[in-house]
Amino acid sequence: MTLSAQPGKGVIGVAEAMAAATAEIDAVLQTLLPEPSGPERRLAEAMRYAVLAPGKRFRPVLALSTAELFSVPRRAALRVAVAVEFAHTYSLVHDDLPCMDDDDMRRGQPSLHKQYDEATAVLAGDALLPLAFEVMAHPETHADAEVRLELVRALAEAAGPRGMVGGQMIDLVVEHKPADIGTITRMQQLKTGALISFACEAGAVLGKAPASARQALKAYARDLGLAFQIVDDLLDVEGTEAATGKKVGKDATLGKATFVALLGPERARTQATMLADQAVAHLDAFGERGAFLRRLARFVVQRSH
Amino acid sequence: MTLSAQPGKGVIGVAEAMAAATAEIDAVLQTLLPEPSGPERRLAEAMRYAVLAPGKRFRPVLALSTAELFSVPRRAALRVAVAVEFAHTYSLVHDDLPCMDDDDMRRGQPSLHKQYDEATAVLAGDALLPLAFEVMAHPETHADAEVRLELVRALAEAAGPRGMVGGQMIDLVVEHKPADIGTITRMQQLKTGALISFACEAGAVLGKAPASARQALKAYARDLGLAFQIVDDLLDVEGTEAATGKKVGKDATLGKATFVALLGPERARTQATMLADQAVAHLDAFGERGAFLRRLARFVVQRSH
Numbered sequence: 001m002t003l004s005a006q007p008g009k010g011v012i013g014v015a016e017a018m019a020a021a022t023a024e025i026d027a028v029l030q031t032l033l034p035e036p037s038g039p040e041r042r043l044a045e046a047m048r049y050a051v052l053a054p055g056k057r058f059r060p061v062l063a064l065s066t067a068e069l070f071s072v073p074r075r076a077a078l079r080v081a082v083a084v085e086f087a088h089t090y091s092l093v094h095d096d097l098p099c100m101d102d103d104d105m106r107r108g109q110p111s112l113h114k115q116y117d118e119a120t121a122v123l124a125g126d127a128l129l130p131l132a133f134e135v136m137a138h139p140e141t142h143a144d145a146e147v148r149l150e151l152v153r154a155l156a157e158a159a160g161p162r163g164m165v166g167g168q169m170i171d172l173v174v175e176h177k178p179a180d181i182g183t184i185t186r187m188q189q190l191k192t193g194a195l196i197s198f199a200c201e202a203g204a205v206l207g208k209a210p211a212s213a214r215q216a217l218k219a220y221a222r223d224l225g226l227a228f229q230i231v232d233d234l235l236d237v238e239g240t241e242a243a244t245g246k247k248v249g250k251d252a253t254l255g256k257a258t259f260v261a262l263l264g265p266e267r268a269r270t271q272a273t274m275l276a277d278q279a280v281a282h283l284d285a286f287g288e289r290g291a292f293l294r295r296l297a298r299f300v301v302q303r304s305h
Numbered sequence: 306m307t308l309s310a311q312p313g314k315g316v317i318g319v320a321e322a323m324a325a326a327t328a329e330i331d332a333v334l335q336t337l338l339p340e341p342s343g344p345e346r347r348l349a350e351a352m353r354y355a356v357l358a359p360g361k362r363f364r365p366v367l368a369l370s371t372a373e374l375f376s377v378p379r380r381a382a383l384r385v386a387v388a389v390e391f392a393h394t395y396s397l398v399h400d401d402l403p404c405m406d407d408d409d410m411r412r413g414q415p416s417l418h419k420q421y422d423e424a425t426a427v428l429a430g431d432a433l434l435p436l437a438f439e440v441m442a443h444p445e446t447h448a449d450a451e452v453r454l455e456l457v458r459a460l461a462e463a464a465g466p467r468g469m470v471g472g473q474m475i476d477l478v479v480e481h482k483p484a485d486i487g488t489i490t491r492m493q494q495l496k497t498g499a500l501i502s503f504a505c506e507a508g509a510v511l512g513k514a515p516a517s518a519r520q521a522l523k524a525y526a527r528d529l530g531l532a533f534q535i536v537d538d539l540l541d542v543e544g545t546e547a548a549t550g551k552k553v554g555k556d557a558t559l560g561k562a563t564f565v566a567l568l569g570p571e572r573a574r575t576q577a578t579m580l581a582d583q584a585v586a587h588l589d590a591f592g593e594r595g596a597f598l599r600r601l602a603r604f605v606v607q608r609s610h
Contacts, residue, residue, distance in 0.1 A: 034466045034467070038471075038475075038491070039475045039478055039479065039491065039492070040466070040472070040474040040475045040478070040495070042478060043470065043474040044466060094428075099423035099424045099427060100424050117404070119404045119405050120477075122399055122402065122405065123477075125431075126430075126434075127471070129431075129435070130434065130464040130465035131461070131465055131466065133457060133460075133461040134458060134461035134465060137454050137458045137461065138458070145450035145451050149454060149457075152438055152442040153442045153443070155435070156436070156438040156439035156442065157435075157439060160432050160435035160439060161349060161352065161432040162339070165348065165428050165435075166343075166348055166432070168428055169344075169347060169348040169425070170345045173344055173345070173347060174344065
């Protein structure tokens, strides 16, 4: 069943729809991850440990649900969704390293470098990113070579110095330093926003959607991504390790520049709700087809993990 | 001047030809690396530090010289050569990390994590790999989308778990353990061989060469890559830091499984020479056009850095 066909109004049913999509996504993740074999089997084991842990699958769900807007074949959408999850997991594994955010828990289990070791964590991350490109460049992803290249280019940009990696660099640079809202916004737009934006745009690319639809989804992704991040920061302050699957209270300990540190929890929550409203407003042109993406935006600001 | 047009016979003139090609390559590296700007400027600075250090540029020279066999426009060949160097430099930066080979010197200067810090080194590596894909996927690299996709797929495979990263994993796993010649060969074929093979194949992909030519170049690359690696291992035993630009004697200290450790220096050198002969034999079909690649194979086993 497609995400948009899931019954329920408002945020009701979003969790159920995401759970159903997650099962589909996880099945494809399984098949596209390398099987452990040979003297390097530890690498494939580590990749599987990190990727197959119970993640939210928020980014792949975005890719699937934007692809539904343009009636993209499920098989193609799932491949891109999985590529996005590979890229996302790689970034989590590297961000958790002792030299970065030094996180011991991730997705409810010891982070990769705790379970294995630092070298294996660096390498597993290093192996997941090219795998994402390999999946997207493969003919099964789309018959049209230009479409596949467009995906490769967009992911390369989202994953590179003007995307995720640039954002993580800002995060490290501003640690223990006063940062203004502009810097934090730029950091988050690169660190988490770029890949969320790619996930939303990917559906439009696969569907060869007109530029206006693509722009609308990018605008939706920009606002949704910031709302998602603000809630992440709130959960670090207000959430529990049991619910989030990772240690909480880390941002304050590390002196991290976050929206919550700057605005306080209350204004931060108001800001997240406003951003979700803005995100929803960008979907007008999609009419009833955009219903799931609207509900997803509401769900994001109400989530507890 | 093309590499093959460089005067001289045997290995005479190879160093000069490589120096001339290096100047061309470095000019394009400069233009395709991001300029430092914004709060994340440290990232671009670190990328430039690692890439623009005086490397041998062996892999990009291979891409350029195989492209010459098929009269590929220089501009296209240079873009792919530069993408290969980005991928290679990323692997050096990550391999040098304290949790990996813990190397303090690289290319005659402090390795990236010594000059900056570990987090910046992880991120600079992380940023260089997507940049390689971005350069290859760009329309300026080739008019034919299928050619660009072929390059993306081949690099993804060379850089991924069945390539460089898999090889580095084996390297770590067999440290301080007895390893047989089969394991060491597989390790090196993945760790250094895969990217050398990609560099050689890239010229044929760009030139839409027939499968037979592509196979011949892959076979050349396989033998050349092993010969190159054996000489690298020999230089770690017999070379100087001044000549190699990195610390020597590290393999023995780390208990690394190398050809030299297993065969002894003399047999290792004989093996390297034999592999270079084999590499040269794969070039018969190219006639006079293959002259430079033949001289390069001889040069590789005679090099002192």
